[in-house]
Amino acid sequence: MSSLTLDHVTKIYDDDGEDVVAVDDVSLEIRDGEFLVLVGPSGCGKSTTLRMVAGLESVTSGEIRLGETAIDDRKPQDRNIAMVFQSYALYPHMTVRENMRFGLEESTDLGDDGIDDRVEDSAGLLGITELLERRPEELSGGQQQRVALGRAIVRDPEVFLMDEPLSNLDAKLRSQMRTELQRLQEDLDVTTMYVTHDQTEAMTMGDRIAILDGGRLQQVGTPLECYHEPANQFVAGFIGEPSMNFFPVERDGDVLRGDGFDYPLPPEVVDRIAAGAGDDLTLSVRPEAIAVADGPGERRFETTVDVVEPMGDENNVYLQFPGIDGTFVAVVDGYERVERGDTVTVEFPADRIHLFDRATGEAVLDRSLTRETAETETGRTI
Amino acid sequence: MSTDTDADPETTSAATSRQGDGARTGGGIDLKRVSLYAVVAVMAAFYLAPLWTGLVTAFKTQDAFFGTTPLAPALPGTEGFTVRPWLEAWAALLPGIVNSLWFTVPAAVLSALLGSLAAYGLTNVDWRGQVALLVPFVAGVFIPYQSVLVPLTQFWNWFPLPVGGLAELAITHVAYGVPICTVLFRGYYLTLDEEMLEAARLDGASIYRIYLRIVLPLSKPMFAVALIYQFTNIWNDLLFALVLAPPNAPPVTIALNQFKGSMVNQYNLQMAGAFIAALPTLIIYVLFGEQFARGVAGET
Numbered sequence: 001m002s003s004l005t006l007d008h009v010t011k012i013y014d015d016d017g018e019d020v021v022a023v024d025d026v027s028l029e030i031r032d033g034e035f036l037v038l039v040g041p042s043g044c045g046k047s048t049t050l051r052m053v054a055g056l057e058s059v060t061s062g063e064i065r066l067g068e069t070a071i072d073d074r075k076p077q078d079r080n081i082a083m084v085f086q087s088y089a090l091y092p093h094m095t096v097r098e099n100m101r102f103g104l105e106e107s108t109d110l111g112d113d114g115i116d117d118r119v120e121d122s123a124g125l126l127g128i129t130e131l132l133e134r135r136p137e138e139l140s141g142g143q144q145q146r147v148a149l150g151r152a153i154v155r156d157p158e159v160f161l162m163d164e165p166l167s168n169l170d171a172k173l174r175s176q177m178r179t180e181l182q183r184l185q186e187d188l189d190v191t192t193m194y195v196t197h198d199q200t201e202a203m204t205m206g207d208r209i210a211i212l213d214g215g216r217l218q219q220v221g222t223p224l225e226c227y228h229e230p231a232n233q234f235v236a237g238f239i240g241e242p243s244m245n246f247f248p249v250e251r252d253g254d255v256l257r258g259d260g261f262d263y264p265l266p267p268e269v270v271d272r273i274a275a276g277a278g279d280d281l282t283l284s285v286r287p288e289a290i291a292v293a294d295g296p297g298e299r300r301f302e303t304t305v306d307v308v309e310p311m312g313d314e315n316n317v318y319l320q321f322p323g324i325d326g327t328f329v330a331v332v333d334g335y336e337r338v339e340r341g342d343t344v345t346v347e348f349p350a351d352r353i354h355l356f357d358r359a360t361g362e363a364v365l366d367r368s369l370t371r372e373t374a375e376t377e378t379g380r381t382i
Numbered sequence: 383m384s385t386d387t388d389a390d391p392e393t394t395s396a397a398t399s400r401q402g403d404g405a406r407t408g409g410g411i412d413l414k415r416v417s418l419y420a421v422v423a424v425m426a427a428f429y430l431a432p433l434w435t436g437l438v439t440a441f442k443t444q445d446a447f448f449g450t451t452p453l454a455p456a457l458p459g460t461e462g463f464t465v466r467p468w469l470e471a472w473a474a475l476l477p478g479i480v481n482s483l484w485f486t487v488p489a490a491v492l493s494a495l496l497g498s499l500a501a502y503g504l505t506n507v508d509w510r511g512q513v514a515l516l517v518p519f520v521a522g523v524f525i526p527y528q529s530v531l532v533p534l535t536q537f538w539n540w541f542p543l544p545v546g547g548l549a550e551l552a553i554t555h556v557a558y559g560v561p562i563c564t565v566l567f568r569g570y571y572l573t574l575d576e577e578m579l580e581a582a583r584l585d586g587a588s589i590y591r592i593y594l595r596i597v598l599p600l601s602k603p604m605f606a607v608a609l610i611y612q613f614t615n616i617w618n619d620l621l622f623a624l625v626l627a628p629p630n631a632p633p634v635t636i637a638l639n640q641f642k643g644s645m646v647n648q649y650n651l652q653m654a655g656a657f658i659a660a661l662p663t664l665i666i667y668v669l670f671g672e673q674f675a676r677g678v679a680g681e682t
Binding site: 085 | 575577578580581582583584585586587588591595596599600
């Protein structure tokens with residue numbers, strides 16, 4: 001077991017004489033036994049990063065270290081890394097047993113019995129013992145997924161790499177496998193780098209999340225850090241479902257002037273705004289922070305209901321300021337009776353708003369967290 | 383209902399000529415289908431006639447051949463019927479068949495194997511200059527036999543093999559077969575799951591081991607295609623055989639060619655010989671037919 005370090009790693013592709021930067025100066029440390037989720041929209045360079053760690057892509061500049069040893073000039077087979085692919089990539093002409101044996105036969109000098117013991121142990125761990133003599137084509141998607149995992153686990157590698165391993169499963173199986181994979185990783189305690197485009201997977205599975213956009217690392221932190229204290233507007237919009245609401249505003253002293261509303265800032269919030277912040281800002285508030293109010297007041301706004309999406313215990317309600325195009329979304333209690341066309345007064349609580357610089361996207365104000373919530377919710381003490 | 387059942391033949395046929403469905407509901411004959419079957423039957427007869435003529439000719443005596451039309455068979459038990467041409471042809475061709483097998487089987491297997499290896503190296507392994515090397519392979523497919531006859535004989539005159547002319551023939555056919563086999567295998571290897579090959583690399587397998595344990599076993603249907611294609615081509619070749627085969631060990635195509643008499647053509651003998659010479663390719667098709675179909679369909 002060891003930690004995995006990416007030190008100023010850059011990948012530049014040559015696309016018909018033009019340089020394309022796929023991964024731009026990414027530095028990241030995955031601690032020993034940690035589950036790190038690399039998340040971002042498609043084309044953000046997350047898979048390329050993973051493939052560089054695996055040795056399937058060369059590193060243009062920078063260094064990848066396993067423990068203290070640089071591994072970026074080693075061949076994939078000499079890195080002691082196992083990878084689970086999105087397509088599972090099972091060998092179709094081999095049985096499950098042969099699929100799992102293959103890596104041990106090629107990379108170790110274990111005897112036949114030793115290999116069989118390890119295959120059967122891993123198969124038992126994953127509950128696929130009864131599938132050992134079947135071929136991949138006879139297995140369901142979920143079973144193939146387990147075999148792909150088994151093929152990685154049986155090698156007992158220093159690092160697991162997983163490239164969207166759950167994205168070919170249906171929703172129900174995916175959430176089940178999510179839990180199972182987490183439990184498995186905790187039991188095995190193997191350093192894991194997990195790539196996904198799904199922020200739910202990132203939030204629920206990772207010890208820490210690394211968010212990538214356009215080849216650049218945006219933020220690394222625990223899921224709750226990224227949720228409550230997003231470093232910039234991209235992270236704020238990417239993490240959380242439904243997405244955070246953004247309103248372009250001009251700061252005019254203690255008031256934020258937006259399109260169709262004015263938002264007065266209380267003094268304790270003004271004090272917390274980063275020094276040197278400009279006046280062109282983005283006011284941001286999470287849908288779940290918006291509260292339905294029973295009457296007019298400060299930071300309360302009258303809105304019209306555009307669309308209601310019932311989710312059961314809560315509703316996603318799309319609201320409109322009167323006379324203004326464009327909606328924003330609020331999550332309200334499922335028992336709250338709201339219908340299209342209703343007029344609803346909502347409050348953006350002052351301690352739940354974020355402000356981002358409109359030019360750079362950098363955060364200039366995070367929502368406030370009391371000391372207790374800061375410690376438990378953001379996981380700083382963990 | 384009543385109009386349908388009451389309709390007399392004249393109105394039914396009139397309906398048929400107006401619209402096809404009307405005929406079917408009226409219990410008449412579907413003209414489209416009839417014409418389709420007619421065309422199929424004519425085409426079948428057209429393509430089978432030479433084969434049929436050859437087969438019946440092979441069972442006729444020389445007299446019966448001159449005395450009957452080519453399509454009419456001589457029935458067993460009648461005077462014109464004989465199996466002598468088959469026995470004679472078999473006896474005359476057997477050494478040729480053996481000679482042909484000696485170079486056809488190794489040449490077909492070797493060209494398929496080399497083609498598969500080349501295609502793997504040019505398709506699934508990443509290195510610089512692949513395209514530059516692929517181009518001559520593709521170009522090699524289009525070089526006609528005739529254009530290389532002179533340089534080919536010169537080459538083997540300069541570098542004769544001590545083991546004899548059949549080996550020269552085999553090597554020539556391998557060299558000529560590798561390009562088409564490479565192109566065939568490449569088409570198939572392009573469809574292989576790249577992640578699967580990457581998984582094998584991460585599992586610790588070298589490029590050579592990946593070929594041996596993953597790619598080769600998955601290539602079985604494509605091998606059937608390449609083997610059948612190569613076997614048929616090499617077996618049936620007369621041109622290279624005429625130029626390169628040693629006079630003391632003629633391949634079956636040359637032996638068959640010698641049935642053509644200088645004065646009298648023994649057509650029955652020639653026909654029987656042609657069928658016997660074609661037998662091995664038929665057997666190969668039957669043996670690998672299923673794999674061949676899967677290979678052509680691109681299945682694994």
